[in-house]
Amino acid sequence: FATTAVRAASAASTEASTTNAYGIRVSQAQGVVDQLTGAIGNTPLIRLRHLSEQTGCNILGKAEFQNPGGSVKDRAALYVVKDAEERGLLKPGGTVVEGTAGNTGIGLAHVCRARGYRLVIYMPNTQSQGKIDLLRLLGAEVYPVPAVAWENPENYNWQAKRHAERVQGEDPERGAVWTNQFDNVANRRAHVETTGPEIWAQTEGGVDAFTCATGTGGTLAGTTRYLKDVSGGKVKSFLADPPGSVLYSYVSSGGQLKERQGGSITEGIGQGRVTENLKTEVDELDGALTISDEKTIEMVYRCLDEEGLYLGASSALNVVAAKEVAEKLGPNHTVVTVLCDGAYRYADRLFSGKWLESKKLKDAIPERLRRYIVL
Numbered sequence: 001f002a003t004t005a006v007r008a009a010s011a012a013s014t015e016a017s018t019t020n021a022y023g024i025r026v027s028q029a030q031g032v033v034d035q036l037t038g039a040i041g042n043t044p045l046i047r048l049r050h051l052s053e054q055t056g057c058n059i060l061g062k063a064e065f066q067n068p069g070g071s072v073k074d075r076a077a078l079y080v081v082k083d084a085e086e087r088g089l090l091k092p093g094g095t096v097v098e099g100t101a102g103n104t105g106i107g108l109a110h111v112c113r114a115r116g117y118r119l120v121i122y123m124p125n126t127q128s129q130g131k132i133d134l135l136r137l138l139g140a141e142v143y144p145v146p147a148v149a150w151e152n153p154e155n156y157n158w159q160a161k162r163h164a165e166r167v168q169g170e171d172p173e174r175g176a177v178w179t180n181q182f183d184n185v186a187n188r189r190a191h192v193e194t195t196g197p198e199i200w201a202q203t204e205g206g207v208d209a210f211t212c213a214t215g216t217g218g219t220l221a222g223t224t225r226y227l228k229d230v231s232g233g234k235v236k237s238f239l240a241d242p243p244g245s246v247l248y249s250y251v252s253s254g255g256q257l258k259e260r261q262g263g264s265i266t267e268g269i270g271q272g273r274v275t276e277n278l279k280t281e282v283d284e285l286d287g288a289l290t291i292s293d294e295k296t297i298e299m300v301y302r303c304l305d306e307e308g309l310y311l312g313a314s315s316a317l318n319v320v321a322a323k324e325v326a327e328k329l330g331p332n333h334t335v336v337t338v339l340c341d342g343a344y345r346y347a348d349r350l351f352s353g354k355w356l357e358s359k360k361l362k363d364a365i366p367e368r369l370r371r372y373i374v375l
C-alpha cells in the first residue's frame, strides 16, 4: 500500500509541476487564482528540523505568514465577508465594520479592497500609531477610542456594532455589517473548511496532534473540529495559552472561569471568556498548556537561528506548545501547529535590548542567541 501511495503521489506531482530554467520545480496545481482572495490559504506545512530531531517527532508549522495580509487572520477575514455576501447583507460598495487592533483588520482591509467594500475599524487608543497608519494606508477608516472593558458599552467592539447599524439605517441599499470576529462562527468555519483539510491532506492523514493558541478561538476550534471528525476522534488537540488568559484553567479545571491574572508579551492571543467560536469545541480538547513569556521569547530566537523563521510571539508560543506535546506523546508522532504571522510588525520590541530588559526577558535568551538583539 505504501509503495502505491508514494507512486501515486509522485505521479500526481509530476503532472502538476514543471522544472524552470533555474532547475527549480514549479507547481502548476493552483494555476491562476481569482483576485487576491484566491491567494489566501493553501500555505506550506514546514517541518521544523531541529525540534523534530530533538524530540524524535515530526513537528510541523503551518506557514500562515505567507497569506497576502501576512497572517492566519486572512482566512477568517475572507469567510466573514463571504458569509455576509451570501446572506445578502452586503452589496457592492457596502460597508464592513470591525473592532480590531491587529491582523484581522489588515486581512479585512485587503479583502474589502479586493471586493469593493468600505472598511471601518474601531480599536482601543492604546494601540501604536504604526498599526493605525498601516490600516489607513490599506484604505480603512480608523477610529481609535478609549480602551474600556468589554462590559462597557463604549468598548470598541460595541462602537463598531453601533456604527454598522447606523450605516445600515442610512444606506440599506448597499448594506453594512459588523463582522464580529469573536462570536461570528463564519470565522471558525474558515478553519473547518480550509486549514483543517489542508493539514490532513499535507500529512496524508498522518497527524497525531494539533495545538495552537486562541484569540477569537477560530483557528483552534475550526481546525480541531475538522481533524477530529475526519480521523474519527484520533487526532488529539491541545490549547496553548499565554499567561493572563483564563482558558488554560477553564480547560484544565473542566469548565470553571477564573478572574484574569497577569499578562503576556504575546499579541493577538489570550482570552478572558469562551467565545461563540470556541463554545462547541472547548470541551473536546484533550488538554491545555500554559507557556511562559520566557519560553516564548527564547523560541522566537531559536526559530530564527535554527530554521531561518522570522516569527511573531504567538507563533513562537505555538512552537513551544508543539514541542511540549511531542515530548508528552513520545517519539514517532506528528504534531502540527500554526505559524500565525511574522516578526515584521513586532521587531522594534522582540529584538530590542531595551524592551527585553523592560520586560525582564533578556536573561531568557541564551548567550549564543544574543547576537540577534540588534535594535
Ligand code: PMP
Pocket: 071, 072, 073, 102, 103, 104, 213, 214, 215, 216, 217, 218, 219, 220, 267, 268, 269, 312, 314, 315, 340, 341
Ligand atoms: N496570533 C496572532 C498574531 C493573531 O493576531 C491572532 C488573532 N487575534 C491569533 C494568533 C489567534 O487566532 P484566532 O483569532 O483564530 O484564535
